[in-house]
Each structure stands twice: as C-alpha cells, then as structure tokens.
Amino acid sequence: MSTTPRFRIIEVSVPPSLDAEPSAAIIARSEIETEALREVLGHDDLADPPSTIVAGLADQRHSKKLMLAAVEDDGDTGQPRDPAQILGYAGFMLPTDDNVHLAVGDVMVRSSARRRGVGTALWEAAQDRLRAEGRTTVSAWTAHAPTVRDGVETLEAATGVGTIAATDAAARFAVRHGFALEQTERQSTLRVPVDPSQVAAWRAEAQGKAGEDYRVVQWQEGTPAQWLEPMAELNRRMSTDAPTGGIDFQEETWDAERVRHNDEHIAARGHRYVLSAVEHVPGGTLVAYTMLVMPRAKPEVAYQETTIVHGEHRGKRLGLLVKAANLELLADAYPAVRRIHTWNAGENDHMLAINIRMGFELASVEGAWQVRLDASGTADAAVGPGKESVASQPAPAG
Ligand SMILES: CC(C)(COP(=O)(O)OP(=O)(O)OC[C@H]1O[C@@H](n2cnc3c(N)ncnc32)[C@H](O)[C@@H]1OP(=O)(O)O)[C@@H](O)C(=O)NCCC(=O)NCCS
Structure with a gap:
C-alpha cells in the first residue's frame, strides 16, 4: 500500500481465530485507544483490551472488519513486530446483512505522532479500501468533554441538540475531511x-x-x-x-x-x-x-x-x-x-x-459524524436526517 519517507500504511491481517494471540498491531490499537479515551474522559473504562479487539476483528459473520495501521518506516515491508512501531490505526466495521452502503469506524493516532499527517494518510487509504468494498457512507463517533469552556468556539449537531468544542483535534480533523456533525450523544454514568x-x-x-x-x-x-x-x-x-x-x-x-x-x-x-x-x-x-x-x-x-x-x-x-x-x-x-x-x-x-x-x-458528549464517499475519490459532507446508541462497541444504548 502507500508509503512515505516517515511511515507506511498497511492492512492489518485479520486474526485467524476468536482467541488468537494479539498481534503487535492489535496490542498497539488497544494502547492508542486507551490513551485517547484517558485524554478526554480521565479513565479507560471504555477501552478494549487486545483480546476483545482480536475477537471483534476475527468475527466476520454479520459484518466485515477492516483495520489499517500506520507503521514507523523501518525499511521493512511486512506486518510490524513491535507495538511501538504503530503510530495510529483506522478501524472500520462494514455490515454485510443490511446497511451495505455503510462503514462505521474511527481513526486514532498516538499523541506523540499527531500533526504529522498520519491521521490523514490513514483516512485516505481507508477511503480507497471502503470504496473498493462498495461503501458510500462512513460514520464515526468521537469523544468530547461534557461541557464546552466559555469563549471556546462550538459546533452544533444538525439535530440542533448538543454542542462540542470546534477546537478539539477530533472535530478539526473530521471537519477538515468533510464529515458533518449529524448528532450528539450524551454519555452518562x-x-x-x-x-x-x-x-x-x-x-x-x-x-x-x-x-x-x-x-x-x-x-x-x-x-x-x-x-x-x-x-x-x-x-x-x-x-x-x-x-x-x-x-x-x-x-x-x-x-x-x-x-x-x-x-x-x-x-x-x-x-x-x-x-x-x-x-x-x-x-x-x-x-x-x-x-x-x-x-x-x-x-x-x-x-x-x-x-x-x-x-x-x-x-x-x-x-x-x-x-x-x-x-x-x-x-x-x-x-x-x-x-x-x-x-x-x-x-x-x-x-x-x-x-x-x-x-x-x-x-x-459523543459527536456522531457522517461523510458520503463519492465514486471519484473525494468525500462530501453528508446531509440529511438517526438511534439510541452504542460505543466502539458500536453504539450501546439505553
Ligand atoms: C483526530 C486525530 C486522528 C488526528 O490525527 P493526526 O495524525 O494528528 O491528523 P493529521 O496530522 O493528519 O491532521 C490533519 C488535519 O486535521 C486538523 N487537525 C488535526 N489535529 C488538530 C489539532 N490538534 N488542532 C487543530 N487542527 C487539527 C488540521 O486541519 C490538520 O491539518 P494540518 O496539520 O495541515 O493543519 C488524532 O488527534 C487523534 O487520534 N485523536 C484522538 C482520537 C480521535 O478522536 N479520533 C477521531 C475519531 S474518527
């Protein structure tokens, strides 16, 4: 797949069984998700351990799973062996029984590797793969602080209910890549x-x-x-x-x-x-x-x-x-x-x-984002009308 002088994007092999040993890329995914959730929430209650990620990827009965990883360039070309080599990942779930137009997932980058174009490279590679799978719509959920501090620019969901800080990295990244904020969800405890x-x-x-x-x-x-x-x-x-x-x-x-x-x-x-x-x-x-x-x-x-x-x-x-x-x-x-x-x-x-x-x-607060993929290769902000939800564990509800 694509390469740059600093990192390369690979498609991560699907684990061979539900209880397979986690690969370096999957261990890294758990680390990156844990770090990102701690940053926003102050705890890692919502992060999955590697074994849970393995089972999620290996089970493709009702949805196909796709995972890409950005790997620090070491001249090698295969699957990485050390989790520390993984700078970020993109993970998507592609329903196969229904909703075959849709891909649901996210892009996450280690805090130490941000603003180097890693997220953008992952998203671009993911779009190519999702288009090849015939998907036209991508949705993603991002985590945000419960309230926006005074004076901070906000983004309001298309539903008119709920706002997030427009200055959050996840919001900037999503807007930059053509996603529209369709809905917000209250995450409560x-x-x-x-x-x-x-x-x-x-x-x-x-x-x-x-x-x-x-x-x-x-x-x-x-x-x-x-x-x-x-x-x-x-x-x-x-x-x-x-x-x-x-x-x-x-x-x-x-x-x-x-x-x-x-x-x-x-x-x-x-x-x-x-x-x-x-x-x-x-x-x-x-x-x-x-x-x-x-x-x-x-x-x-x-x-x-x-x-x-x-x-x-x-x-x-x-x-x-x-x-x-x-x-x-x-x-x-x-x-x-x-x-x-x-x-x-x-x-x-x-x-x-x-x-x-x-x-x-x-x-x-979770932001629910959506973008339409056009056939030519650019993403268009989605318009239009949504679920009592779920989480990276696609949306729990109740
Ligand atoms: C959002 C995230 C994936 C971005 O990854 P990244 O590798 O830093 O992104 P890129 O370097 O490709 O940035 C692309 C553009 O997004 C915007 N952006 C990203 N982070 C930003 C920040 N902290 N402040 C302002 N703009 C930002 C900018 O427009 C940036 O372009 P620029 O650097 O040329 O100005 C990363 O911050 C992250 O993992 N956050 C936590 C997890 C998360 O919320 N993921 C989103 C789920 S879909």
Whole structure:
C-alpha cells in the first residue's frame, strides 16, 4: 500500500481465530485507544483490551472488519513486530446483512505522532479500501468533554441538540475531511450500587402502572430458545426506533441465528451480560428488554446496551420496569460493578428522562459524524436526517 519517507500504511491481517494471540498491531490499537479515551474522559473504562479487539476483528459473520495501521518506516515491508512501531490505526466495521452502503469506524493516532499527517494518510487509504468494498457512507463517533469552556468556539449537531468544542483535534480533523456533525450523544454514568430499597420502589411503581399483563423475565449469557424469535423482532425494531439524527442507518435484519450469534460474540469478546425483559402474558411474547454487558477485564465496569420498549406497549413504564429489574439482577450477580456507562441520543427525551431519574450523570458528549464517499475519490459532507446508541462497541444504548 502507500508509503512515505516517515511511515507506511498497511492492512492489518485479520486474526485467524476468536482467541488468537494479539498481534503487535492489535496490542498497539488497544494502547492508542486507551490513551485517547484517558485524554478526554480521565479513565479507560471504555477501552478494549487486545483480546476483545482480536475477537471483534476475527468475527466476520454479520459484518466485515477492516483495520489499517500506520507503521514507523523501518525499511521493512511486512506486518510490524513491535507495538511501538504503530503510530495510529483506522478501524472500520462494514455490515454485510443490511446497511451495505455503510462503514462505521474511527481513526486514532498516538499523541506523540499527531500533526504529522498520519491521521490523514490513514483516512485516505481507508477511503480507497471502503470504496473498493462498495461503501458510500462512513460514520464515526468521537469523544468530547461534557461541557464546552466559555469563549471556546462550538459546533452544533444538525439535530440542533448538543454542542462540542470546534477546537478539539477530533472535530478539526473530521471537519477538515468533510464529515458533518449529524448528532450528539450524551454519555452518562451511574454509580452503583443504588440503594436497593430505591430500586425496589421503582420496580414496584412500574409494575403497578404496567399491571398484571406484563411479567419480568431475566437471563444471563444465553437467550432461552423460546425467546430467540421475540428478541430478533425487538432488535430489528431497535434499529429503526432509536433516534439516529442524520446518520444514514437503515433497518437491520435479525433472526434467531443472529440473536444466538450475538450471545456467542459477547462471550468471545470476554464480556458477560445480564438481561431483563418483559413478557406480555396475553400475547405470549416479549415487548421490552434492557441489557448490561460486563467486560471480564474490568470488574467494576458495566456498559448499558440496548433498551427498547415495543412501540405498541409504550407509556406503561416498561422502560423503568426493565431497568430497575436489571439493576437488581446486576447487584445480585455482579456485586463488584461500581459504574454503568450509557449513551443516549441528545434528543431521546424519554430514555434520558428514565436515566436521569435513576441517577445517571453526564460524563462526556459523543459527536456522531457522517461523510458520503463519492465514486471519484473525494468525500462530501453528508446531509440529511438517526438511534439510541452504542460505543466502539458500536453504539450501546439505553
Ligand atoms: C483526530 C486525530 C486522528 C488526528 O490525527 P493526526 O495524525 O494528528 O491528523 P493529521 O496530522 O493528519 O491532521 C490533519 C488535519 O486535521 C486538523 N487537525 C488535526 N489535529 C488538530 C489539532 N490538534 N488542532 C487543530 N487542527 C487539527 C488540521 O486541519 C490538520 O491539518 P494540518 O496539520 O495541515 O493543519 C488524532 O488527534 C487523534 O487520534 N485523536 C484522538 C482520537 C480521535 O478522536 N479520533 C477521531 C475519531 S474518527
């Protein structure tokens, strides 16, 4: 691939198996991501260890994965052997069952290697590869401080909700390369445990409002066979119901196999989960669920993934019901967890209202960016209308 006198861009080999030894490039990716997240957030709760990155790249069943790396030029031409040789990386996920126009990912550069054109070279090489894969739209999420200091120039999302500092390196880089800021997400954190009597009171209140037709069902790790199809249906709806602003994210195709595979994928990444759902007893199906994912490598941390209530069953406090029930299950099964991190579209008032009531506090803001790739080789800022989100772990939600 392309070379310069100072660094070369390589395509990183896909790991041969979900549990393969991490290569130098993958170790470097974990280091670079950890450094970048610490810079903005002051902690590395959201960064993946190398083994999680290996499993994410090796699993290409429902999306293709692409990783490029900028390698300090040492006259060599092969895959690098030392993580310190890697100056930055570009990582993209290319859905293959649906959303085949889209690539979702990011570009990250070691702080010691910035403003040398490394990010630009990675992005240019990535565009060529993404075009060759037939992708026309690229979206990326960037992390920013929760508030912008007085007097600092800001950028407002196309949704009109949420601002980030226009002076942040990530914002400057994205704007320079033609990305438009379509949406912002509030990343907020709940300190746990929450007083058990408070959680029980929320659950009782919500169950009282919902009535006897609705019953909580819970599981960990593997979806029971009887709920595979209902979970597929809820996940399909999640892909269209959560606000995604102008990000051109289209309906996902889900079936029982994909739900089962998702369970396997979570385990392969070194994560475990607790899930609380609501059965609509007269209909015999699930109408709501919420899920918390816990990385084995960080016992104090949980990530909030999907929360959804089926459109025909909203307004009955089922959102509060599943979230309170899941906090109880978490406290019981994973008492070491101290922080739950969540991401919500800034305009997702209903979900935010529940989270704020439960004590989630704003911790950072994510910018959701999009650019269209034209066939000729230049990127055009995207226009147009978005999801209750997820993170490098593409967007968690709830
Ligand atoms: C954003 C990031 C990838 C840029 O990498 P980089 O190698 O420093 O980028 P480049 O040297 O190619 O810079 C390209 C242009 O972006 C803009 N830019 C990048 N960093 C900037 C900064 N700190 N201040 C102002 N402009 C900046 C400039 O226009 C720059 O061109 P110039 O140097 O000719 O003025 C890097 O800062 C980073 O890894 N940040 C943390 C992770 C992140 O947020 N990534 C973005 C996710 S998509």
